[in-house]
Amino acid sequence: MTRSCTPCMGWTLALLCTCLVELAPAAPEARSLAEFGDVSTTETAAAALQTAVQELVAAGGGVIVIPSTVTERLRIENLSQHHRATHEEGPVVTIIDHRRGFTTYHVAPIGKHQDGTWAGFRVERVLNLGNRSLPHCGRHAAQAIDNYVVSGATSYMATLTEPIKAGEDRHLYVDTIRGIWVGAYLNVTSSVVGYAEPYDRITVKSIGWDAERKRNYFVADLEHDHPAGALVYNKHIVNGLQINGYSNCDNQTPGELAVERHNYGVGDSFVVSGMFKYMGDVFSGFGDEGGIVLNAETVGELESFHSTVEAVDWSKDEITYAPGIVQAHTLSTSRPLINLNRDKWITQGSVRIVPPDKPYRGQTYPGVIGGPGKVFNYQGGLIEGSADCPWDDTIIGRFFAVTEPSEVILPDDKSSVGGYAKLPSRPIRRWYRIMELKPNDDGTKVIKILRIRWSAVAAGAPKLFDDNNYTWDGHDRPLTYAIAPGSWVYDISRGWAHTHITGGHLGADHPRKIKVVPNGDRGTPFDFAPGDEIEQAVGPDPWQPRPLRIRQFDQIPSTMPSATIEVQQLGRVQVPYCINAGGIIKSRDQLDSRKDKKPPYGTMMNLNSLANVGIDFQGDVLDSAIVFRQPDGHVQPIRWRNDVVGSSSLIVEPKTGDFVLAGGNLDVSGKSLERVGGISGTDTPAANLRGIDVPIEAGATEAEIRFAVPEKDAAYAVAVTPSWMTNVCSPTKAAEGFTVRFGTPAPQGATIQWIMLR
Numbered sequence: 001m002t003r004s005c006t007p008c009m010g011w012t013l014a015l016l017c018t019c020l021v022e023l024a025p026a027a028p029e030a031r032s033l034a035e036f037g038d039v040s041t042t043e044t045a046a047a048a049l050q051t052a053v054q055e056l057v058a059a060g061g062g063v064i065v066i067p068s069t070v071t072e073r074l075r076i077e078n079l080s081q082h083h084r085a086t087h088e089e090g091p092v093v094t095i096i097d098h099r100r101g102f103t104t105y106h107v108a109p110i111g112k113h114q115d116g117t118w119a120g121f122r123v124e125r126v127l128n129l130g131n132r133s134l135p136h137c138g139r140h141a142a143q144a145i146d147n148y149v150v151s152g153a154t155s156y157m158a159t160l161t162e163p164i165k166a167g168e169d170r171h172l173y174v175d176t177i178r179g180i181w182v183g184a185y186l187n188v189t190s191s192v193v194g195y196a197e198p199y200d201r202i203t204v205k206s207i208g209w210d211a212e213r214k215r216n217y218f219v220a221d222l223e224h225d226h227p228a229g230a231l232v233y234n235k236h237i238v239n240g241l242q243i244n245g246y247s248n249c250d251n252q253t254p255g256e257l258a259v260e261r262h263n264y265g266v267g268d269s270f271v272v273s274g275m276f277k278y279m280g281d282v283f284s285g286f287g288d289e290g291g292i293v294l295n296a297e298t299v300g301e302l303e304s305f306h307s308t309v310e311a312v313d314w315s316k317d318e319i320t321y322a323p324g325i326v327q328a329h330t331l332s333t334s335r336p337l338i339n340l341n342r343d344k345w346i347t348q349g350s351v352r353i354v355p356p357d358k359p360y361r362g363q364t365y366p367g368v369i370g371g372p373g374k375v376f377n378y379q380g381g382l383i384e385g386s387a388d389c390p391w392d393d394t395i396i397g398r399f400f401a402v403t404e405p406s407e408v409i410l411p412d413d414k415s416s417v418g419g420y421a422k423l424p425s426r427p428i429r430r431w432y433r434i435m436e437l438k439p440n441d442d443g444t445k446v447i448k449i450l451r452i453r454w455s456a457v458a459a460g461a462p463k464l465f466d467d468n469n470y471t472w473d474g475h476d477r478p479l480t481y482a483i484a485p486g487s488w489v490y491d492i493s494r495g496w497a498h499t500h501i502t503g504g505h506l507g508a509d510h511p512r513k514i515k516v517v518p519n520g521d522r523g524t525p526f527d528f529a530p531g532d533e534i535e536q537a538v539g540p541d542p543w544q545p546r547p548l549r550i551r552q553f554d555q556i557p558s559t560m561p562s563a564t565i566e567v568q569q570l571g572r573v574q575v576p577y578c579i580n581a582g583g584i585i586k587s588r589d590q591l592d593s594r595k596d597k598k599p600p601y602g603t604m605m606n607l608n609s610l611a612n613v614g615i616d617f618q619g620d621v622l623d624s625a626i627v628f629r630q631p632d633g634h635v636q637p638i639r640w641r642n643d644v645v646g647s648s649s650l651i652v653e654p655k656t657g658d659f660v661l662a663g664g665n666l667d668v669s670g671k672s673l674e675r676v677g678g679i680s681g682t683d684t685p686a687a688n689l690r691g692i693d694v695p696i697e698a699g700a701t702e703a704e705i706r707f708a709v710p711e712k713d714a715a716y717a718v719a720v721t722p723s724w725m726t727n728v729c730s731p732t733k734a735a736e737g738f739t740v741r742f743g744t745p746a747p748q749g750a751t752i753q754w755i756m757l758r
Helices: 009-016 042-058 588-593
Strands: 030-032 062-066 093-097 104-106 112-114 117-119 155-159 167-172 185-192 200-203 206-210 215-222 230-235 244-247 260-263 306-313 318-321 336-339 351-354 368-370 376-378 382-385 399-402 432-439 445-452 456-459 481-484 486-491 513-516 533-536 638-641 647-652 659-662 690-695 702-706 717-722 737-742 751-757
Touching: 042 062, 042 093, 200 215, 376 456, 432 456, 690 702, 717 737
Parallel strands: 030 062, 062 093, 244 260
Antiparallel strands: 093 104, 112 117, 155 230, 167 215, 185 200, 185 230, 206 215, 306 318, 306 533, 318 513, 336 486, 336 533, 351 382, 368 376, 382 445, 399 432, 399 481, 432 445, 445 456, 486 513, 638 647, 647 659, 690 751, 702 737, 717 751
């Protein structure tokens, strides 16, 4: 059999595959443990297992199957190998355990040798179709794990907003109902933003709406009293593959597809390693991406769930949605379902949104850190509705969006975007839940919305795409808006479907049911009803993922120079760029093509830590250490922030090449200025500076001084010092020079000194 020349990195995935033995007819060497003795007790089953291993090793290897009838008390460890087999067909024993309705593979400790690797388990796939071809584009993996986490898992942490007494069917009020679902298992602590006992381990029995307090609560049974500010939390990890490697003896492991390695011994230890060996050109043709060893990409998706209501059953908090192209695979808990029926929207009047850092009507609205434990970030700013906005407390719990075209991502949006960031098929608005309403004496109203920043609490204003849409003193910008009914989704177990493989389409044979949290509109004309267009909104406040995060928690000084990121170019030829940060626009003239009118990066490189040296050039540079190309004739300033004039800067005028220092004074700390060609107090440079020991003819009462380089004009000042006692003046000045007159004729050997300033 032809062997692959590269060991398959996916062999570890095979530990989860049970089909290799079960789906194929059992080979003679796959034998039940019951064939080797009595398995009715723990002791007899252990003896049978020892006998089975000995017999199969003596026979050259085999597979032992532990049937489900064997007692669960039997502990299995595969210690069948104590040394590497001398050849490929050496004795290897694999134990397959079917007890508890679960399949566990106990592979040979060392395994067999193949292609440079001794493996206890291997998946091998040879794709060799000869003159036949695979069909149209597809992904063809040797093995795959599809991990669909649809319901049952939780990621929630909030605090009780009110103290609660022990008892059955207690109403628990929390910072946000977002993330709570019926059936959720939660922990409740007994200290303010802490983990003090006693704990309550609770299951959410139901979710309700308090019409008087205008807020949600959930119902659970409690064994203990809990204070306001106590944590309510639970978080689950539901990854597709987990490998924990424990290294307690010396070894060198060049990579572990796994993500946690406990290193207690010594020896080089890599957690994830990639080595890309190549011989071809790598880039095959149009549309390829070249060779990449570690690739990280983030994609913000916009094409969310969208349908119409087919039926409602509020005894189950349930909506049935219509079939069609609905994108049901994007459904999730903890994102709101928005009613898009515009007859149920409020749009009258206008809103003004004030940023946290600017005044409005002489007042500022900064963010505040407060709440239980002083750990909640109440983001600042202001949303003010005009006097003709028909707002009352019924809007609390509904959802607010700015509907200005510049604040909506439209299907024909002209802002620049590239790659996988696709435009949506319908307008995408950012919907924020309304948390509070406050009327003002002048008829205007103020609302607060739910925002996410280390906590999920009421905030003053959203973050807008375009800063010009904010209002502040001297800049008035009323905006269009919408307030729509909606509700948090808390159960999608009978609504989610694999529509990512059907172009978003879902048929009528699917249950198509979504459970939503009760709200103040339940049972009113603003409630969800058959025929209402609905969508599940995108998250309006994402914390954009970081493609690469490195955190170091070292505690002992390094014996060798170490780096957070190390790049060594050891090839025979030059790599064009060590680090290349790019984007889809390069010039400030293209800013109007951006949705937020801002550059792609806020700061290209942020050095935000104490260091001995910020940047250290230790390697020789053939051309320049730092190059400022000044594209499109725009200056590239170096700027220093200060407390005197705000900032000082150094720029170079692109058209003239002149250095310009702006801000504070120039202090050379007692050192001299050298090779100065002239000094000018204006925008016109001086071409001349001074004359030293200029000889004057004996008996002369006048001398003409000619500049080595003519000035632009005669707008300069000149000072003359003669070497004898005399009055002196300069009656004429010209671009080419000036004349000097003396009250006393020059003696023999007379000289003058002169200096000129523009």
